[in-house]
Every structure is written in C-alpha cells, then in structure tokens.
Amino acid sequence: MGWVSVSSLIIFLSFLLHFPSYNCLLCNPDDKSALLQFKNSFFVLNSSLHFHFYYDPCSSFSSRIESWKNTTDCCGWDGITCDSKSGHVIGLNLCCSDLRGELLGLNSPIFKLRHLQQLSLTYNDFFGSSIHSSIGNFVNLTHLTLSPFRISGDVPSTISHLSKLEHLCISPEDLLLDDPTKSYSKIRIDDYTWNRLIHNATNLKEIYLENVNMFSVRESYLSLLTNLSSSLVSLDLHHTQIQGKFPTDILRLPNLQEIDLSSNENLRGELPNSNWTTPLKTLFLSDTAFSGYIPDSIGHLKSLNSLGLSDCHFDGFIPPSLFNLTQLSFLDLSYNKLVGPIPTQITKLSELSTLSLRDNMLNGTIPRGCYSLPSLFALDLSSNQLTGSIGEFSNNSLQFVKLSNNKLHGNFPNSIFQLQNLNYLDLSSNGLSGVVDFHQFSKFETLWILDFSHNSLLSLKFENNFDCILPKLLYLYLSSSNISSFPKFIAPNLEALDLSHNRIHGSIPKWFHENLLCSWKNISYIDLSFNKLRGDLPIPPNGIEFFSVSNNQLSGDISSALCNASTLSILNLASNNLTGLIPQCLATFPSLWALDLQDNNFYGSISDNFSKGNSFETLKLNGNKLKGPLPRSLAHCTKLEVLDLEHNNIEDMFPYWLETLPNLQVLSLRSNKFHGVITSFGTKLPFPRLKIFDISDNHFTGPLPVSYIHNFQGMMNANDNQTGLKYLGNNSLYNDSIVIVMKGRYMELTRILTVFTSIDLSNNMFEGEIPTIIGELHSLKGLNLSHNRIIGTIPISLGNLSNLEWLDLSWNQLKGEIPMALTNLNFLAVLNLSQNQFEGMIPKGGQFNTFENDSYVGNGMLCGMPLSKSCKEDKEKSSHSTLDKEESGFRWKSVVMGYTCGMIFGIILGCNVFFFGKPQLLAKVVERGLNVRLIRPTGRKPTNCWKRICLT
Structure with missing residues (x-):
C-alpha cells in the first residue's frame, strides 16, 4: 500500500512542476455581486417546505443558498456552475432551497447573469408572483426549469427569444403549502406565445408544462409541434386544459420517447393505426376524451414501458399484440369500456409491476398467470364482471390486490397469507365463501387496508382469548360480512372502521370504548349502523x-361528552331508542353538514343557536317528540338542502323566514302542529330551488300558498335532457332520504333523485280554489291537495303537468266536470278524485282507461266507465243509433266506415292499454318514472295493493 502512495505523490509533484504558474479560476465579480443581491431579495426558511404530497421531494435537501458567502469564490457555491474559461456563471440550480419571495420581477438581480445557460428554481415559494418579460434576455439559456409554488400571470411572449432552448419546464403547483384547501390561479400561456416559442426554439427536446393553463391554445396551434420532428423527445401537457382534437401525427414523431396528455377531459383524439414513433417509452392519455379502439399497431412499440389509458372512451377488446410489449412495467386500462376476457397472453409481461384493468366490462375468469407474474407489485381488476374462483398466489412481490365488485365465488384463497409484503387487500362485493381465520392477518406487518365488505357467504373467525395485532392498519371495512360479534384487534393507527350491516348484538364491549377514548388517536370514520347493538351510545372522540x-x-x-367531537362532518344516530334533549352544541359544530337524528325519542325544543356560516346541508329530526316553536337561527343555514321535521309536536306559524335559503330543495313539516295562514316574507324569489314541499297533516288555514307556488322555480323546468340517474347531495358517505305519501300509502325514497318533485298540502284546512299557476310546474310528479276545504273546479291548466304521476284531490268540495285535458297526462299512474261534487261524464282515453271505481267514489253526479252508472248522453246516443239503422236500412258503406273507424279507435285504445293499461305494465311505468321498486302482493288491482315503495 505504501508504494502506491509514493507513486501517487511522485505523479502529483510532476504535475505541479509541469504547470508552475497554475492558479484556481475565480468567478466573475459582477456575477458574484448579482448572486449576493439575489440572495438578499429572499428570506430563507429554517425548515424545509411542507408539501401536500405523499412524499416530500425536498426531504433530502438543505438550502443551497446558505453556502453563499462574500468571503468565498462563487464558483464553489452550492448550485453554481461557472464557465471554465471566463469565470462567468452559466448554471444556477436552486432546487429545494426554501426560498420565499418574488420570483423574477423587473429589478431582480438575477437578470444581470447574462451568460446563464441553465436556470432551475424548482420547489420554492414565490407568493403568486409572475415571470417578468426580461426572461427573454437570457438568450444563451438551453435549460429553463420553473416548477415553484404559487406563480401566476401569463408566460411572457419574450420567452420565444430563447432560441437555444432544449429543455423547458414550467410546472407550477396548485396548492398552498400550509392550507391545501385554497387554490391559486395557474400560470397561463396563450396561443400567440406558444406559436412564437415553437417557431423560434427549434432545438426543443423536452417540453414540460404540467398544470399550466393552455386553454386558449387552439388545436391548430398544437399541430405546430410537428415542426420539432427532429428534436422532440419528451412532451408533458398534463392538466393544461387543452381541448379539441389532438393531431395524431405527433404520435408519429421519429424521436419521441415520452408523452403525457392526461387530465385534459376535453381533449379528443385517436391512436394511430400505423407508423407509430418506435422509440416511445411512456404514453399517458388518462382522463381525456380519446376514443375508438386500441389498435394492433400498438404492438410495434417494443420500447414501451409505461402505458396509461384509464378513464378514456376506448372500447372493444384488448388487442393481443399488446402483450408483445415485453418491456412493459406499467399498464393502466381502467374505465374505458373494454369487453371480453382478459387475454391469457398477459403472462408474457414478465416485467409488469402495475396492472390495472378496473371499471370495465371484462368477463370470464382471471388468467392463472396473473397470480404469478414475477415482478407484479399492484394488481387491480376491480369493478368488472369476472367470474370463477380466485387462484393461488405465488408472487411474493405483490403489495396491492384489488378484486372487488366482481362475480368471483368459491373459497377464500389461503395463499394470500403467503404475500409477506401485502399492504392493500380489497375483495369486497363478491360471492366468496368459506371460513377465514382473522388472526392470520397479524402476519402482515405492513397491511394498511383490509376490505371484505359485502361477502355474505364468507365467515370470519375471531378468537376472543387473544388480540389480532395489526400495527400499520389504517382502514378496516367488514360491512355485510356475516359478523355476529365485535372483532377484537389492536390497531393503534386505525383511521376508519366499518362494521355496518352485520348481526353484531348486545352491548358495545368495554375495550371498544377505551380505544375510542385513548388508543385510536387518528380515527376519523366509524360506521356501526344496521346491527343489533344495545346499551349506551358510544361517544366519538375529537378528530372524528x-x-x-x-x-x-x-x-x-x-x-355531553359528545360536544368534544366538534370535528364531525356527518353524525347519524337515526332509528334507535335514544331519548332526552338534543345537545345544543351540535348546532355550533363548524364542519357538521349532515345531522340525522330521525326516529328516536328526543324531546324538548330545537336549539336556537345555529351559528352563522355553518355547514349544514342536511338536517333530519323527524320522528321524535320535539315541541315548541321552530328556531329562527335556522335561517343561518344558508347551505341547507334538506330539512325534515315531520312527525313531531312542533307548534308554530309557517316558517316564512326559511324562504330566503338559496339551496333548500326538500322541506317536510308533515304531521306537526303548525297553524295559521301562510304568508310570504316578501323575498323576491322565495324557495328558488325547492323540489319537495310537504306541509301535510297540520292546521294551516286560509287560501293555498299561491305566492310560493308561483315561484317554485325548481319545479317549473323539467330537465328532459338529463342522462343517467342523479341524486341529491354530492357525497357518497351519506344518502339523503325522504318519506312521502301517495294515495294514503308511504313511499320511502332512500335516495332522492334530482328530478323528483312533489307538493303535499293534504290534511289541513285550506280554502278557496286551486290556483291555475300550478299548471306551470312542469316538472311536478306528485300533487296531493286532499282532505281540505277547496272549492271550485279543476283548472284546465293541470293538463299541462306532463310529468305528473299521481294526483289526489279527494275529500274536498270541488265541483263541475273533470277536464278532458287531464287525459293528456300520459304518466299519470294514480288518480283520486273521490268524495267531491264532480258531475258529468268521466273522460275517456289515455291513463283514464286504467283507473277504477275507487278513483271516483263519493261523487253522486258522475257517470260513465268505470262506474256502473251509465250517462244519459250515452243512452240517447244509443237510441239515436238504433233509429238511424231502422230508417236507413242495412248499408254496406256504413258497415265499412264503421269497421274502419272502429279499427283505428281500437288500435289507439289498444296501444294505450298495452303501454299503460295493464297493471303489470303500469307498475313498470311508475318504476321507470320514479326509479323506485314497488313491493306489493300479487293481484289484479295494483292501485289497491301498493304498500311500500323503496328506492332501488
């Protein structure tokens, strides 16, 4: 070892002797001064920035700018590169330097560095400042990287002066570091700047503009990218709001290796059938409007290692050629309408680490090779129509397994317990069976999600004599899993627990209460609903x-300890035997938006301390014993959509001050002690979005509330163009529900369709006539004015209610004839005009041919079908008809005309009966119209047999 050191020393001395005048290069003094000025224009945080990410990209960096001292050579400073001959600063890299201040303002000292070739200011915080037009003075720049937080404004057109650019990266982050709920406007680039940049910077190899607003760049300007055919290697336009049709020729550029156009939902396009760019390694088109089929030509991309086509409009079969891409490590074809079986050739992809085919229409069995792919890290085949049993796993690298929402059956695969690195297991919503020893999951030291929900044939075995220890578990979902007792486990990091829809009975165990109060510091979600639990209510902790x-x-x-849980967003204690007063603190919780206490035994008055700016969207206190007046502070609930107070003892005038609530869509005050005349507060547009108005079974008097009906905008405009089913509310964690009455029967909407509208004013003491304005509520599906003191005739305008499905005007003092206009109501399934003073002939045609006697009883002056009493007019017509025959004799012309007319009338009547007349088909019409399921005994008279209607 000694001789090596001596040899090295001799070589070093010879080097010094050969260059006796060598001196270390010093940086240019003007550049050094500019850098120190630049440093002083920012302030540096002592700790690294806190990013709202799963990881911190700057966790291993310290601020480079701390090494900048006036006493040292700037060429030796962190992040600085100097030219070897002139000493000018040619490279400035301040990535993750914890800088906060203005980015590139007019007087920024950075513009004095005229010789810069590379500039990177990634992951710093620039307070929403913009890029100054002086950026165009850096004419020597080849690499420009600006990926900081909070930059805004327009990319200056002078950026096109940077004709030597090879690498351009402007990718701002959207979110504030300390408050991820606030968003700042993105930096923008317009079509003029884009046009000049692509024309001038002809050496561009890499373009990264993720999160830049490119909305104004038209599709014709996107085609300019073909001008970079000899240079372009990487193109990232993720989440840039580009739209129109993407030029297919760009996918044929000869040197293109990676392209990311994902998260541009209005960007259309198709994959080329031939002449792909063969060097392509990465292709991401997820969350775009690309459509068509995946062509066989994709198999020519031999270098492809990452393919993401999820949530597009692709359909058809998976091309077999796809599995010739043996370099593929990432494959995501989720959400794009693929059909057919999963090809068995998938086993060729030995390098595959991520495979996601979720949310398609794939069928057949899962190829056995999927369980043994040697490099597979994540397998997601959820939400398809896959059948058969789950095979045996033999891949130790698997960490994520998602096979939920399929038609898989058979025994639970015990080979899963061999996956030592398992982090995520979701087998929910299948038909799995067998017995699973829950304690075997203690083997998984890194397991953080476990979901067995909705496998009713599966039996989970729990040992009561020792605990199942799951140190990393965050989410445990065992809903509808045939569990009869509380699973005992230790999971100190638990965040979500779902044991709903099981057979768990008896009192909640002591250890569960202790975990709530002490052990589960991070718990935010607990669902124990639909069991048979008894005893006291468990108290959720703060943070839930x-x-x-x-x-x-x-x-x-x-x-009163519940008041500590002020972080609640959803509190659902419905349908228990709870009693006592409702804690007043609930009205003050800042984040609580759904409070459901229905069907209990609560008494006392409703709290009058609803705070201003509260978050309430749903408030359900129905089915209790509440009394007293309605609190005026409810007017502070400006976000309220559903207010259900039915079946209480509330005694008050009509709460006209609720008419100012801009978002209220459901108001049910049924079966209380409200009284008096309904008068408006005088709001310009009272109840502008109301769709369900139920004040039945109270003591209201005076005329019908015309001033409100006149302004029910939410019931006037039928949305006939709406596609698919849409429900009230925007959160999957809680479904709004309501119970309405139709023909004296209860109908429970466990989810409320946005197109569902009804008015129920029945069982009051309203007087006067039916206002004609009701005929303008074109979206109305149900109208019940029964059991009042209404007089006059039925307005002809009711014939305009083209969406009406039931009409109840019974037990009033209405008179006159039933308007023929009502036969225009093609969706009318239930009609009750009984116990009035109607007279004349019952109209014929349309749905009226399906109604039976009970629709008209108690009207002594009515006649015609279906009543047994025939009309005098019918008898006279019959006698005139006979006399005509006797006088005219037998005429073939009359026979032919009668036969023809009869046939036409028969066809029309037959069609009506075919589509609406038969009870079975009538039920289907109602089901389609309301999206409900009719639960009734079999019989020939469905109108008398409906007992309960539940939303499917």
Whole structure:
C-alpha cells in the first residue's frame, strides 16, 4: 500500500512542476455581486417546505443558498456552475432551497447573469408572483426549469427569444403549502406565445408544462409541434386544459420517447393505426376524451414501458399484440369500456409491476398467470364482471390486490397469507365463501387496508382469548360480512372502521370504548349502523369526521361528552331508542353538514343557536317528540338542502323566514302542529330551488300558498335532457332520504333523485280554489291537495303537468266536470278524485282507461266507465243509433266506415292499454318514472295493493 502512495505523490509533484504558474479560476465579480443581491431579495426558511404530497421531494435537501458567502469564490457555491474559461456563471440550480419571495420581477438581480445557460428554481415559494418579460434576455439559456409554488400571470411572449432552448419546464403547483384547501390561479400561456416559442426554439427536446393553463391554445396551434420532428423527445401537457382534437401525427414523431396528455377531459383524439414513433417509452392519455379502439399497431412499440389509458372512451377488446410489449412495467386500462376476457397472453409481461384493468366490462375468469407474474407489485381488476374462483398466489412481490365488485365465488384463497409484503387487500362485493381465520392477518406487518365488505357467504373467525395485532392498519371495512360479534384487534393507527350491516348484538364491549377514548388517536370514520347493538351510545372522540350508529337498539341520553367531537362532518344516530334533549352544541359544530337524528325519542325544543356560516346541508329530526316553536337561527343555514321535521309536536306559524335559503330543495313539516295562514316574507324569489314541499297533516288555514307556488322555480323546468340517474347531495358517505305519501300509502325514497318533485298540502284546512299557476310546474310528479276545504273546479291548466304521476284531490268540495285535458297526462299512474261534487261524464282515453271505481267514489253526479252508472248522453246516443239503422236500412258503406273507424279507435285504445293499461305494465311505468321498486302482493288491482315503495 505504501508504494502506491509514493507513486501517487511522485505523479502529483510532476504535475505541479509541469504547470508552475497554475492558479484556481475565480468567478466573475459582477456575477458574484448579482448572486449576493439575489440572495438578499429572499428570506430563507429554517425548515424545509411542507408539501401536500405523499412524499416530500425536498426531504433530502438543505438550502443551497446558505453556502453563499462574500468571503468565498462563487464558483464553489452550492448550485453554481461557472464557465471554465471566463469565470462567468452559466448554471444556477436552486432546487429545494426554501426560498420565499418574488420570483423574477423587473429589478431582480438575477437578470444581470447574462451568460446563464441553465436556470432551475424548482420547489420554492414565490407568493403568486409572475415571470417578468426580461426572461427573454437570457438568450444563451438551453435549460429553463420553473416548477415553484404559487406563480401566476401569463408566460411572457419574450420567452420565444430563447432560441437555444432544449429543455423547458414550467410546472407550477396548485396548492398552498400550509392550507391545501385554497387554490391559486395557474400560470397561463396563450396561443400567440406558444406559436412564437415553437417557431423560434427549434432545438426543443423536452417540453414540460404540467398544470399550466393552455386553454386558449387552439388545436391548430398544437399541430405546430410537428415542426420539432427532429428534436422532440419528451412532451408533458398534463392538466393544461387543452381541448379539441389532438393531431395524431405527433404520435408519429421519429424521436419521441415520452408523452403525457392526461387530465385534459376535453381533449379528443385517436391512436394511430400505423407508423407509430418506435422509440416511445411512456404514453399517458388518462382522463381525456380519446376514443375508438386500441389498435394492433400498438404492438410495434417494443420500447414501451409505461402505458396509461384509464378513464378514456376506448372500447372493444384488448388487442393481443399488446402483450408483445415485453418491456412493459406499467399498464393502466381502467374505465374505458373494454369487453371480453382478459387475454391469457398477459403472462408474457414478465416485467409488469402495475396492472390495472378496473371499471370495465371484462368477463370470464382471471388468467392463472396473473397470480404469478414475477415482478407484479399492484394488481387491480376491480369493478368488472369476472367470474370463477380466485387462484393461488405465488408472487411474493405483490403489495396491492384489488378484486372487488366482481362475480368471483368459491373459497377464500389461503395463499394470500403467503404475500409477506401485502399492504392493500380489497375483495369486497363478491360471492366468496368459506371460513377465514382473522388472526392470520397479524402476519402482515405492513397491511394498511383490509376490505371484505359485502361477502355474505364468507365467515370470519375471531378468537376472543387473544388480540389480532395489526400495527400499520389504517382502514378496516367488514360491512355485510356475516359478523355476529365485535372483532377484537389492536390497531393503534386505525383511521376508519366499518362494521355496518352485520348481526353484531348486545352491548358495545368495554375495550371498544377505551380505544375510542385513548388508543385510536387518528380515527376519523366509524360506521356501526344496521346491527343489533344495545346499551349506551358510544361517544366519538375529537378528530372524528364520520360517525354512524343508525338502525340499532341503543338507548339512553346523549352524553355531553359528545360536544368534544366538534370535528364531525356527518353524525347519524337515526332509528334507535335514544331519548332526552338534543345537545345544543351540535348546532355550533363548524364542519357538521349532515345531522340525522330521525326516529328516536328526543324531546324538548330545537336549539336556537345555529351559528352563522355553518355547514349544514342536511338536517333530519323527524320522528321524535320535539315541541315548541321552530328556531329562527335556522335561517343561518344558508347551505341547507334538506330539512325534515315531520312527525313531531312542533307548534308554530309557517316558517316564512326559511324562504330566503338559496339551496333548500326538500322541506317536510308533515304531521306537526303548525297553524295559521301562510304568508310570504316578501323575498323576491322565495324557495328558488325547492323540489319537495310537504306541509301535510297540520292546521294551516286560509287560501293555498299561491305566492310560493308561483315561484317554485325548481319545479317549473323539467330537465328532459338529463342522462343517467342523479341524486341529491354530492357525497357518497351519506344518502339523503325522504318519506312521502301517495294515495294514503308511504313511499320511502332512500335516495332522492334530482328530478323528483312533489307538493303535499293534504290534511289541513285550506280554502278557496286551486290556483291555475300550478299548471306551470312542469316538472311536478306528485300533487296531493286532499282532505281540505277547496272549492271550485279543476283548472284546465293541470293538463299541462306532463310529468305528473299521481294526483289526489279527494275529500274536498270541488265541483263541475273533470277536464278532458287531464287525459293528456300520459304518466299519470294514480288518480283520486273521490268524495267531491264532480258531475258529468268521466273522460275517456289515455291513463283514464286504467283507473277504477275507487278513483271516483263519493261523487253522486258522475257517470260513465268505470262506474256502473251509465250517462244519459250515452243512452240517447244509443237510441239515436238504433233509429238511424231502422230508417236507413242495412248499408254496406256504413258497415265499412264503421269497421274502419272502429279499427283505428281500437288500435289507439289498444296501444294505450298495452303501454299503460295493464297493471303489470303500469307498475313498470311508475318504476321507470320514479326509479323506485314497488313491493306489493300479487293481484289484479295494483292501485289497491301498493304498500311500500323503496328506492332501488
């Protein structure tokens, strides 16, 4: 070893002797001064920035700018590169330097560095400042990287002066570091700047503009990228709002290796059938409007290693040639309408680490090779129509397994317990069976999600004599899993627990209460609903957001300790035996948007301390014993959409001050002690979005509330163009529901369609006539004015209610003839005009041919079908017809005319009966119209047999 050191020393001395006048190069003094000025224009944080990411990209960096000292040579400073001959600064890299201040303002010292060739200011915070036009003075720049937080404004057109650019990266982050709920406007690039940049910077190899707003760049300007055919290697336009049809020729550029156009939902395009760019390694088109089929030509991309086509409009079969791409490591074809089986050739992809085919229409069995791909890290085949049993796993690298929402059956595969690195297991919503020893999951030290929900044939075995220890578990979902007792486990990091829809009975165990209060520091979601739990209500801890114990048998009062859970967003205690007063603190919780206490035994008055700016969207207190007046502070609930107070003892005038609530869509005050005349507060547009208005079974008097009906905008405009089913509310964690009455029967909407509208003013003491303005509520599906003191005739305008499905005007003092205009109501399935003073002939045609006697009883002056009493007019016509025959004799012309007319009338009548007349088909019409399921005994008279209607 000694001789090596001596030899090295001799060589070093010879080097010095050969260059006796060598001196270290010093940086240019003007550049050094500019850098120190630049440093002083920012302030540096002592700790690294906190990013709202799963990882911190700057975790291993310290601020480079701290090494910048006036006493040292700037060429030796961190992040600085100097020219070897002139000493000018040619490279400035301040990535992750914890800088905060203005980015590139007019007087920024950075513009004095005229010789810069490379500039990177990634992951710093520039307070929403913009890029100054002086950026165009850096004419020597070849690499420009600006990926900081909070930059805004327009990319200056002078950027096109940078004709030597090879690498351009402008990718701002959207979110504030300390408040991820606020968003700043993205930096923008217009079509003029884009046009000049692509024309002048002809050496561009890499373009990264992720999150830049390119909305104004038209599709014709996107085609300019073909001008870079000899240079372009990488193109990233992720989430840039580009739209129109993407030029297919860009996918044929000869040197293109990676392209990311994902998260541009209005960007259309198709994959080329031939002449792909063969060097392509990465192709991401997820969340775009690309459509068509995946062509066989994709198999020519031998270098492809990442392919993401999820959430597009691709359809058809998976091309077999895809599995010739043996370099493929990432494959995501989720959400794009693929059909057919998963090809068995998938086993050729030995390098595959991520395979996602979720949310398609794939069928058949899962190829056995999927369970043994040697490099597979994540397998997601959820939400398809796959059948058969789950095979045996023999791949130790698997960490994520998602096979939920399929038609898989058979025994639970015990080979899963051999996956030592498993992090995520979701087998929910299948038909799995067998017995699973829950304690075997203790083997998985890194498991953080476990979901067995909705496997009713599966039996989970729990040992009560020792705990199942799951140290990393965050989410445990065991809903509808045939569990009869609480699973005992230790999971100190638990964030979500779902044991709903099981057979768990008895009292909630002591250890569960202790975990709530002490162990589960991060718990935010607990669902114990639809079990048979008894005893006291468990108290959720502070920090929890979702807590549901509905549909159990819990009893007793609500402890005041519940007031500590002020972070709640959803609290559902419905359908228990709870009693006592409702804690007043609930009205003050800042984030609580759904409070469901229905069907309990709560008494006392409703709290009058609803705070301003609260978050309430749903408030359901129906089915209790609440009394007193309605609190005026409810007017502070400006976000409220559903207010259900039915079946209480609330005694008050009509709460006209609720008419100012801009988002209220459901108001149910049924079966209380409201009274008096309904008068408007005088709001310009009262109840502008109301769709369900139920004030039945109270003591209201005076005329019908015309001033409100006149302004029910939410019931006037039928949305006939709406595609698909849309429901009230925008959160999958809670479904709004309502119970309405139709022909004296209850109908429960467990989810409320946005197109569902109804008015129920029945069982009051309203007087006067039916206002004609009701005929303008074109979206109305149900109208019940029964059991009042209404007089006059039926307005002809009711014939305009083309979406009406039931009409109940019974038990009033209405008179006159039934308007023929009502036969225009093609969706009318239930009609009740009984116990009035109607007279004349019952109209014929349309749905009226399907109604039976009980629709008209108690009207002594009515006649015609279906009543047994025939009309005098019919008898006279019959006698005139006979006399005509006797006088005219037998005429073949009359026979032919009668036969023809009869045939036409028969066809029309037959069609009506075919589509609407038969009880079975009538039920289907109602089901389609309301999106409900009719649960009734078999019989020939469905109108008398409907007992309960539940939303499917």
